[in-house]
Amino acid sequence: MWDASKCDLCGDCLVNCRYVDYDKDRAVTELKLLMDGKEADILNSCITCISCNDYCPTGADPSNLIFKMQEKVGTCPIVVTAKPFIDMMTKGLEEEGKPAELIPGDPEKPVLSFDSFEFSQFPEGTLESALFKGMTVVRGMQYFSLVGAVHMGAESFSERYARKVIDRLASLGKDIVYIHNEGYTLAHLKAAELGVPVPFKYTHLFEYLRDYLKDHSDSITKLGKKVAFQANCATRWLHEQETWLDEIFQLVGVERPQRHYEGINALCCTGPIVFSNKKLAVDIQVKNVRDAIDSGADAMITICPICNAVLKRPTSQLGLPKIFITDLCRMAIGEIPWPEN
Ligand code: SF4
Ligand code: SF4
Numbered sequence: 513m514w515d516a517s518k519c520d521l522c523g524d525c526l527v528n529c530r531y532v533d534y535d536k537d538r539a540v541t542e543l544k545l546l547m548d549g550k551e552a553d554i555l556n557s558c559i560t561c562i563s564c565n566d567y568c569p570t571g572a573d574p575s576n577l578i579f580k581m582q583e584k585v586g587t588c589p590i591v592v593t594a595k596p597f598i599d600m601m602t603k604g605l606e607e608e609g610k611p612a613e614l615i616p617g618d619p620e621k622p623v624l625s626f627d628s629f630e631f632s633q634f635p636e637g638t639l640e641s642a643l644f645k646g647m648t649v650v651r652g653m654q655y656f657s658l659v660g661a662v663h664m665g666a667e668s669f670s671e672r673y674a675r676k677v678i679d680r681l682a683s684l685g686k687d688i689v690y691i692h693n694e695g696y697t698l699a700h701l702k703a704a705e706l707g708v709p710v711p712f713k714y715t716h717l718f719e720y721l722r723d724y725l726k727d728h729s730d731s732i733t734k735l736g737k738k739v740a741f742q743a744n745c746a747t748r749w750l751h752e753q754e755t756w757l758d759e760i761f762q763l764v765g766v767e768r769p770q771r772h773y774e775g776i777n778a779l780c781c782t783g784p785i786v787f788s789n790k791k792l793a794v795d796i797q798v799k800n801v802r803d804a805i806d807s808g809a810d811a812m813i814t815i816c817p818i819c820n821a822v823l824k825r826p827t828s829q830l831g832l833p834k835i836f837i838t839d840l841c842r843m844a845i846g847e848i849p850w851p852e853n
Contacts, residue, residue, distance in 0.1 A: 513705045514580065516547060518572035525564035525574040530779075531792075532557045543574070546581050555581055555588045559792075560663045561780035562748035575748075579667040589788035591665025598666050604628065604653020605673045612652030612680075615639075622687035622715070626651035627695040633817035634691070635836045641847060643724055643838060647689070654680055657694035659702055659746065663784040674698060674708045687713040689720045691838075692816060693746040693753060701749055717815070718756035721841050725763040731845045734765025737811065739840070740804035741768060742823060743778045744816035760837075764844035769807040773800055781819035797826040804832060811835050811851070 523539035526532065532554060534542065545552040555578065564574045582588045603609040613631075617623075624647045631639060631651060639649060655677060661669035677698065681688055690696040696716045703710050725732060739761070747753060754775075761768055773779045779800040782793035801823065804812045811833040814820040820836055827834040833851040835843075842848045 514573050514577040516572070518570040519543070519547075519574070520570060522569065525568045526554060528567040529554075529558075529564055531559050531561070543577075546577050549581070549584070551585050552581070554578060555585055558582065558588075558590075559780055559782070559789075560590060560745070560784045562662075562745045563776070563778075563780075565748050566776045575662075576667070579662040579665075583665045583667045586665065588665065590663065590784050593788040594664030594666075598661070598664050601628070601653055601656055601661065601666075601669070605656060605669075605676065607654065609653050612650060612654045614684075615649040617648035618646035621646045621648065622689050623648045623650055623681070623684050624689050624691055625655055625681065625695055627690070627692050628653045628656040629692065629817050633821070635839050637842070637848065638836075638838055641838065641842055642845065643721065643841060648684070648686065650681075650684065655695070657692060657698050659697045659749070660694045663745070670698065670702045671706055674703055674706050678703055678708055678710055682711045684712075687715065689715045689717065691717050693717065693744065693750060694816075697746050697749050716750070716753060716756065717837070718753050718760060721837070722756055722759045722763065725760065725841060725844070728845060729763070732764060733844060733846060735840075735844055735850065736765050737767070737850070738769045738807075738809050739766045739835070740771055740807055740809035740812045741774070742781060742800070742804075742812055742814045742819050744814075744819050745780060746816075747778075757837075760841070764840060766840070769809050771803055771807045771809075773803045779803075781814075781816070781822045783818040783822045786822060793822075794826075797823060798830070801826045801830045801832055805830060813837050813840055 521540050523536040526534050526539035527536055542552045542554045558578050562575045568574050582591055624644055658670045658673055699710045699714045779796055782796045786793045813835050815837045823834055843850055
C-alpha cells in the first residue's frame with residue numbers, strides 16, 4: 513500500500529520504468545502531481561507491471577499510488593479498455609453473475625482455488641492430474657483474487673471485496689491451495705494490509721508442487737532441460753516464490769538459464785495492454801521470447817493463465833515451447849511428454 517511517509521522523492525521508481533523515458537526531475541514532477549491527487553502523464557503510459565516497487569529503495573509502494581490514481585482519473589487507456597471486464601467482475605463479486613463452480617473432493621484434502629479463472633484457461637488434463645487428485649476444486653468470480661484488478665483500473669476492489677472473498681473461501685472449511693499467485697497475494701499480503709483476518713491455512717502453488725514432488729520423488733524422471741521463467745507481475749509482491757521455484761526446478765532436473773530479462777529486469781507479459789496498445793505489446797513479447805531463446809532455453813514456463821495465453825503466439829512463431837508450471841511437473845512424473853518443437 514502506498515506510504516507517502518517512506519517516499520524521499522528520489523525518483524528511482526519512474527527513472528527506471530522501462531515504459532517511459534523520464535529523467536530524475538521529470539520523475540519527481542510526476543510523483544508530486546500524483547501525491548497531490550492530480551493527473552500526470554505516467555497514468556497513461558503505465559502498463560501496470562509493478563516493477564517500480566522493486567526499483568523503490570524505501571518500500572513506499574509507488575505502483576499502488578499510480579494504480580489508485582489511474583482508477584480515480586478513469587480516462588487512462590487500460591482503464592477505459594477494461595471497463596466491460598470490471599463491470600462483469602463487479603456483478604460476480606456482488607453475486608449477481610454466474611454461480612460459482614465447486615467440484616467436491618476427499619474430505620481430508622485441501623481446496624484448490626482457481627480464483628476467477630475458467631478451468632479451460634489452464635492446460636488440458638490439469639484437473640485430472642495426480643498432482644491434484646482428490647482435491648476439492650472451486651472457481652468463480654466470487655473468488656476473484658482482487659489484486660489483479662490493478663491491471664484494469666480497479667485498485668479499490670481489494671478494499672471493497674477482500675473480506676467477502678476471504679469469507680467465502682473460509683466457509684468451505686478447508687485449507688486452501690491457490691493455483692494462481694494473485695489469490696495467494698490477497699490472503700498473504702493484501703488481507704493483512706487491510707486488517708482482514710484469514711481464518712484458514714493457505715498455500716502457494718509452488719509450495720504445494722514442491723512438497724508433492726518431494727513426497728513423490730520416486731516417480732520423477734529428471735527432465736535435463738534449460739527452462740526460462742516468465743514471472744507474472746504478482747511475483748513483484750512475492751519474492752519468496754523465486755526460492756520455491758528454484759526448489760521445483762531442482763527436483764524435476766531443470767536449469768534456469770541466465771537471462772537479461774530476469775528478476776528485477778523481467779518483462780511484463782503485456783496482458784494489461786494487449787487491447788489498449790497492441791504495437792507495444794507485440795514489441796515487448798518478441799523481445800522477451802528472443803531473450804529466452806538467446807539464453808539457451810529449451811522452453812519457457814508460465815505460471816499465470818494470462819501470461820500463458822498472451823505468450824502463445826510469440827512463442828509459437830519464434831519456435832520456443834511454452835509450458836505451464838503444472839505441466840512441467842506432470843512431465844517430470846511421466847504424465848505427459850516434453851513438447852515437440
Ligand atoms: S508499474 Fe511498471 S509501467 Fe507502471 S510506472 Fe511502475 S514500472 Fe512503470
Ligand atoms: S516511491 Fe520510492 S523510488 Fe519512487 S521517489 Fe519515492 S522513494 Fe523514490
